[in-house]
Amino acid sequence: MSLLEIKDLHATVGDREILKGISLTVDAGEVHAIMGPNGSGKSTLAQVLAGRELYAVTGGQVLYQGQDLLAMSPEDRARAGIFLAFQYPVEIPGVSNMYFLKAALNAIRKQQGMEELDAFDFLNMVREKMTLLDMDQALLNRPVNTGFSGGEKKRNEIFQMAVLEPKLAILDETDSGLDIDALKLVAHGVNALRGPERSMIVVTHYQRLLNYIVPDYVHVLAEGRIVKSGGKELALELEESGYAGLGIADEEEAVGKV
C-alpha cells in the first residue's frame, strides 16, 4: 500500500477550477518535487491535501494510508502524520512558540495513543531539534511567528516539522524569500529529517531548492495538470530550457536564475 495515492483530483475555488485531474502516488521514504509556474495549482494541491476549506474538491479521490483523506478534518490529518510547511506562516500574537508547539505535539501524541509530554521533557526534546536548524532558543518564548523575519518564519516551519515528526511533509515554497545561506540551512534541516519512514512533497517554482534537497521524482504542473514526470534530472532539464522548453507559459521566466 502506498502512503499517498491521489487519483484524478479536481478542486475549485469559487467558480474557478484549479486542479483539473491530478494523479500522483507517493511511497514511504520518497521525496517528490512538484514544480510549475505561478498559477499552475502547486499551492492549491498542498492546501487541498492539508484540508483547507477554502477549496472545494469536485472530483477524484485521495487515499492516505489506505484511508479516505478527503473525509478527514484538517486536525485529524495532522494527527495522522500530515504536515504542511506553510508558504506564508501565520502569526499568532501572545501565544508563545513553545506553548503552541507543545499543544500541537500533545494533540498528535494523544491521537496516536502516546503519553503527553510534560513541559520538562518537551523542553529537552525541543532543544535538541533547535540545534538542527541553528535556531536561537529565545525564539521559543516569542509569540508564534510574530515579528519573525521571513527567514526565521521558514526556519520555524521546518523546526516544527522536526518536532512533530510527520509521515508526510508537504513543503509549500519553503524556498521563497530565502537568501542562499538561509536556504542552505533550511535544506540541511529538511535533509536531516529524511528517512525511510518519512515522505515529502516539495512544492517549488525554482530548481534552486532542489540542488540542496535532491528529490527522487520531479513532476511538472501546468494549468492544474501534471504535464511531465521524471527523475531528478527533469529539474535540471527545466533549469536549462525553462518552463517554455516544455511549452508552458510562465510570467516569471527566470527559472532557477534568481
Add this chain to the structure above:
Amino acid sequence: MSESTQTIETFANQEYKWGFVTDIEADAIPRGLSEDVVRLISAKKHEPEWLLEWRLKAYRHWLTMKEPTWANVHYPPIDYQDIIYYSSPKAKKDGPKSLEEVDPELLKTYAKLGIPLKEQELLAGVAVDAVFDSVSVATTFKAKLNAMGIIFGSFSEAVQEHPDLVRQYLGSVVPTSDNFFAALNSAVFSDGSFCYVPKGVRCPMELSTYFRINAKDTGQFERTLIVADEGAYVSYLEGCTAPMRDTNQLHAAVVELVALDNAQIKYSTVQNWYPGDKEGKGGIYNFVTKRGACRGVNSKISWTQVETGSAITWKYPSCLLIGDNSVGEFYSVALTNNYQQADTGTKMIHIGKNTTSTIVSKGISAGHGQNTYRGGVKILKSAAGARNYSQCDSMLLGDKCGAHTFPYLEVKNTSSQVEHEASTSKIGEDQIFYCRQRGISTEDAVSMIVHGFCKEVFRELPMEFAVEAQKLLGVSLEGSVG
C-alpha cells in the same frame, strides 16, 4: 404586559427550567420603592440613624435623576417599581435538594471549569445541611486576620461593629449623588463587604479566595468598601468563575476603594453572571460603579477585570489620583457572545504631581455581541509631570458582532505625557487553519488565540484566578466559531 415584566418573566422561566423554586414572596417586602421601603430596609438591618439619613438623602436625590442613556447598550425600560428591594437571605429549602435537580447544562459547565463537587452544590444553591470544611477554614483565617488588625467581613457586620470607620469612608469616593445607579444603590443596598487594613500591615492572603464559596447571598445591590491605611497592602478578589444562580435581573453595585500614603490595593474581578440564552433572552443587567481614590502619596490602585457574563455590562472602574506620585492601573478583558452587550472602560483622573496611569483593555466580540470601550483620561492643571499610557485592542469573531472604542483625553498642563494605542483584529480563518494543520482542534485554537490576545491582562491576575479565567474564556466562546 410590559416589555420589562416580560423580560423578567422570561428570566424567571429560565430559572424554573433550571429547577429552582422562586418562591421568594413570603420573605420579601412588597414590590416597589418609596421612603418607607428605605426606612424598612434600614430598620431590618438595625442601622444607626446616620446611615438611614444617608440612605434617604440618596433616595431623594435619585428621585430627581434620570437613567443614563449615553452608554452604547440597548434594553427594554426597567420598571423600578416592579423590583423587590429587600428579601431576607434565601432559605435553604428554596434551593434544589441535590445536584440531580440542577440543570445538566449548568453542571457540564461546572465540570469544564473543574469546580469541586462541594463547591458546585453551593453555587447551584443546593441545600447543603452539613456545614463543610471551608467554613472552619474561613474562621481560622478570620482569626488570623483579626490578630493583624485587619477587619474583613460583611458590610452589615461592619456597620454594627466599626460604625466610625464606615461612616468616615462610606460615600467618600462615590458620593450618593454620583450617578443614577450609585444613588439607587446608596438608598437600598442590602449588604456587601468591608475591609480595613491598618497602618503598615500587608495582608498575607488574597482576600475572598477562601471566603467566596460560603459568602452570604448579598443580593443585587451590593456595597463594597476597602480602606488601606498608610503603608498597607491588600489584594481583593471579587466574584467567581462559575455561573451563579441568581434570581435578580438588575444588579447595581458600588465599590469604593481608599488608599492612603504608600498604600496599595489590588482589586481583581471575574464576572460571570448569567448572560442570557443564545437568542438574547434573559440575563443579568450589571450596572456597577467602581472607583478608587489614591489619597496618599505613592499610593497605588490596580483594577483587573475579566468580564464574560451578564446580558448588559455597564462598568467603569476608575481611579482618582490625588496623592503625588500615585499610580492607577486598569487591566480589562471583556467578552461578549450571543446577544451580550458590554460598555466598559475606566476613568483616570490625575490630580497630584507625577501621577501615572496605565490602561490595557481587551475586548472580544463573538456572535451578535457588542463590545464598547469607553475611557477617560483627565489630567488636571495641578498634575505636573503626569503620565498615562492606554492600549485598547478589540478582537472580532465572526461578522455579526461589533467593537467600539471611545477614548476621551483631556490634558490641562504641558508637562504631561499621554499615549494611546488602539487596534482591531479579527480571528483569521488562516490562524485557525494554521493551528488545525498542527493537530489543534478549532475550539482549542480559538481559545489559544483569544488567550494570547488577553495575555497582558491575565498576567495581572492572581495565579489561580488566571487559570480559571482562561478556562472560563474557553467555555464562554464555545460554539462561537466553526
